[in-house]
Amino acid sequence: xxxxxLETLKHDLEPELQRYVDSDAQLRELSDSYLQDLLINDExxxxxxxxTTTTTNENQSSHKRTLIEEIAELDSRQHDINLKxxxxxxxxxxxxxxxSNDLNTFNTTVSVDxxxxxxxxxxxxxxxxxxxxxISTTNTNNNVISAxxxxxxxxxxxxxxxxxxxxxxxxxINNSVLTNIDSVLDLLELPTLCKLCILQGNYQESLEISIxxxxxxxxxxxxxxxxxxxxxxxxxxKLMVRGLIKLLNTNLKQNNILKIFHILNKLDILGYGSSSxxxxxxxxxxxxxxxNNGTKNNNSNINRQHQKDKxxxxxxxxxxxxxxxxxxxxxxPLIKFNKLSYxxxxxEIYREFIFNSFSxxxxxxxxxxxxxxxxxxxSNEDNLLINSFIRSLAILLVQELHKYLPEVFALKGAEEDVxxxxxxxxxxxxxxxxxxxxxxxKYNIDFESVILSELCFKENSLINEIxxxxxxxxxxxxxxx
Numbered sequence: 342x343x344x345x346x347l348e349t350l351k352h353d354l355e356p357e358l359q360r361y362v363d364s365d366a367q368l369r370e371l372s373d374s375y376l377q378d379l380l381i382n383d384e385x386x387x388x389x390x391x392x393t394t395t396t397t398n399e400n401q402s403s404h405k406r407t408l409i410e411e412i413a414e415l416d417s418r419q420h421d422i423n424l425k426x427x428x429x430x431x432x433x434x435x436x437x438x439x440x441s442n443d444l445n446t447f448n449t450t451v452s453v454d455x456x457x458x459x460x461x462x463x464x465x466x467x468x469x470x471x472x473x474x475x476i477s478t479t480n481t482n483n484n485v486i487s488a489x490x491x492x493x494x495x496x497x498x499x500x501x502x503x504x505x506x507x508x509x510x511x512x513x514i515n516n517s518v519l520t521n522i523d524s525v526l527d528l529l530e531l532p533t534l535c536k537l538c539i540l541q542g543n544y545q546e547s548l549e550i551s552i553x554x555x556x557x558x559x560x561x562x563x564x565x566x567x568x569x570x571x572x573x574x575x576x577x578x579k580l581m582v583r584g585l586i587k588l589l590n591t592n593l594k595q596n597n598i599l600k601i602f603h604i605l606n607k608l609d610i611l612g613y614g615s616s617s618x619x620x621x622x623x624x625x626x627x628x629x630x631x632x633n634n635g636t637k638n639n640n641s642n643i644n645r646q647h648q649k650d651k652x653x654x655x656x657x658x659x660x661x662x663x664x665x666x667x668x669x670x671x672x673x674p675l676i677k678f679n680k681l682s683y684x685x686x687x688x689e690i691y692r693e694f695i696f697n698s699f700s701x702x703x704x705x706x707x708x709x710x711x712x713x714x715x716x717x718x719x720s721n722e723d724n725l726l727i728n729s730f731i732r733s734l735a736i737l738l739v740q741e742l743h744k745y746l747p748e749v750f751a752l753k754g755a756e757e758d759v760x761x762x763x764x765x766x767x768x769x770x771x772x773x774x775x776x777x778x779x780x781x782x783k784y785n786i787d788f789e790s791v792i793l794s795e796l797c798f799k800e801n802s803l804i805n806e807i808x809x810x811x812x813x814x815x816x817x818x819x820x821x822x
Contacts, residue, residue, distance in 0.1 A: 343376040528557070529566075532573035539581045544604045551578060582608060589660035590667070595701050602653060602705050610652050611645065651722060654706060658730045661698040665734065668694065680745045681766065687741060688773045692780055695734065699727075699784045727786060735791040742796065746770075746803055764808075771804060771812045779816065 347369070351359055362369055430437065518525060531550055538547040554574050558567045585601050593601075668690050675683040706723075750763050778789035796804045 343373050535574050535577045590663045665694050681749045692777045696780050739795040
């Protein structure tokens with residue numbers, strides 16, 4: 342029984358599967374066993390136990406339905422669907438007939454009439470060529486020959502289509518662009534990708550994009566699209582330089598500052614100077630004029646590197662000056678409560694951040710200036726920049742001392758009327774200033790002479806020279822001990 346059922350079911354399979362069942366004895370045996378199990382399964386084929394979850398329309402409650410009832414229901418539904426399809430077909434029979442006729446007409450035109458037209462055109466061409474050959478061999482009259490030739494050329498021109506090379510080349514170029522559209526879009530998105538890298542802080546990747554664009558421009562210098570891409574990338578890099586310079590005005594760690602200047606050193610800062618802050622703008626005009634003079638000799642590249650190093654130093658010192666002044670500005674609310682504490686904290690900020698600024702300064706520029714130092718003496722320029730930086734900070738400190746120190750000592754004298762206490766407070770402040778000066782001696786910075794000239798050797802001096810000398814001897818004695 343199971344074998345008959347297997348043979349019956351096999352005819353519904355695909356030919357490949359039929360051959361596979363016939364050839365594989367093991368598969369046939371398994372199939373036969375499976376069908377045999379189905380045939381002897383009373384529960385599966387029983388018409389009494391089979392149930393369904395469908396409900397009747399009469400009592401709307403769960404009702405056990407037999408397998409025969411379920412098959413009859415499905416047959417009824419199939420019959421209803423067939424009736425609906427027949428009704429829809431009957432309603433639209435005219436449309437279906439028209440579409441069928443149109444398709445048959447089109448098929449006939451393409452498969453039969455088109456081939457006939459081509460054969461007729463080929464026969465006309467063959468006849469004209471045969472007639473022209475006969476006329477050229479039998480007639481010796483030049484006028485007749487020329488007339489025959491002209492008639493032949495006229496006939497042949499009817500079927501000749503001139504080739505437009507310009508149009509053909511344009512089509513080839515467009516096809517090439519469409520074939521490589523993904524690569525073209527990648528190149529056009531380079532400025533946007535560069536901007537995205539800058540916004541995410543991936544500055545090294547933005548530099549790599551710039552290098553790639555420059556390489557493309559060198560390889561294809563006449564392509565306007567690469568020139569535009571480079572202009573857009575350069576604009577993004579200018580904004581990046583401006584953002585990095587603003588970032589230097591904040592309290593950054595040494596590693597972050599070194600990374601920023603490593604990036605700035607790879608860029609054409611002299612060309613970006615016009616888009617930076619005012620301090621760089623003032624210097625950029627000076628460096629450009631120097632560059633024009635430097636290109637007249639053989640050391641133009643070294644001069645340009647020297648000017649770039651000088652501009653980077655100015656950027657760094659200017660950023661650190663702004664950062665230190667911003668830190669001092671945050672102390673202003675302390676003046677209302679205790680002016681002496683304000684001055685002490687002022688000096689502590691100087692001692693901490695000036696020393697840190699110069700340690701980073703020499704870490705950055707000791708290596709970067711080695712090329713220019715080989716042929717140019719930059720020590721005088723470095724000293725000039727450092728002295729200008731130190732003098733600006735020293736004058737700011739002296740101004741604050743002149744503004745608040747007399748009030749502090751006068752107020753204390755009026756309240757406590759104890760000369761010794763006033764002198765102790767003054768000695769403490771002087772010691773702080775001396776330690777500030779000594780901390781910078783590691784970098785050969787003469788901060789002490791500026792302070793002495795402003796506080797001790799001018800009229801209405803705040804600090805007596807004797808007090809300064811006495812406290813200086815204490816520091817020396819402490820260090821020697």
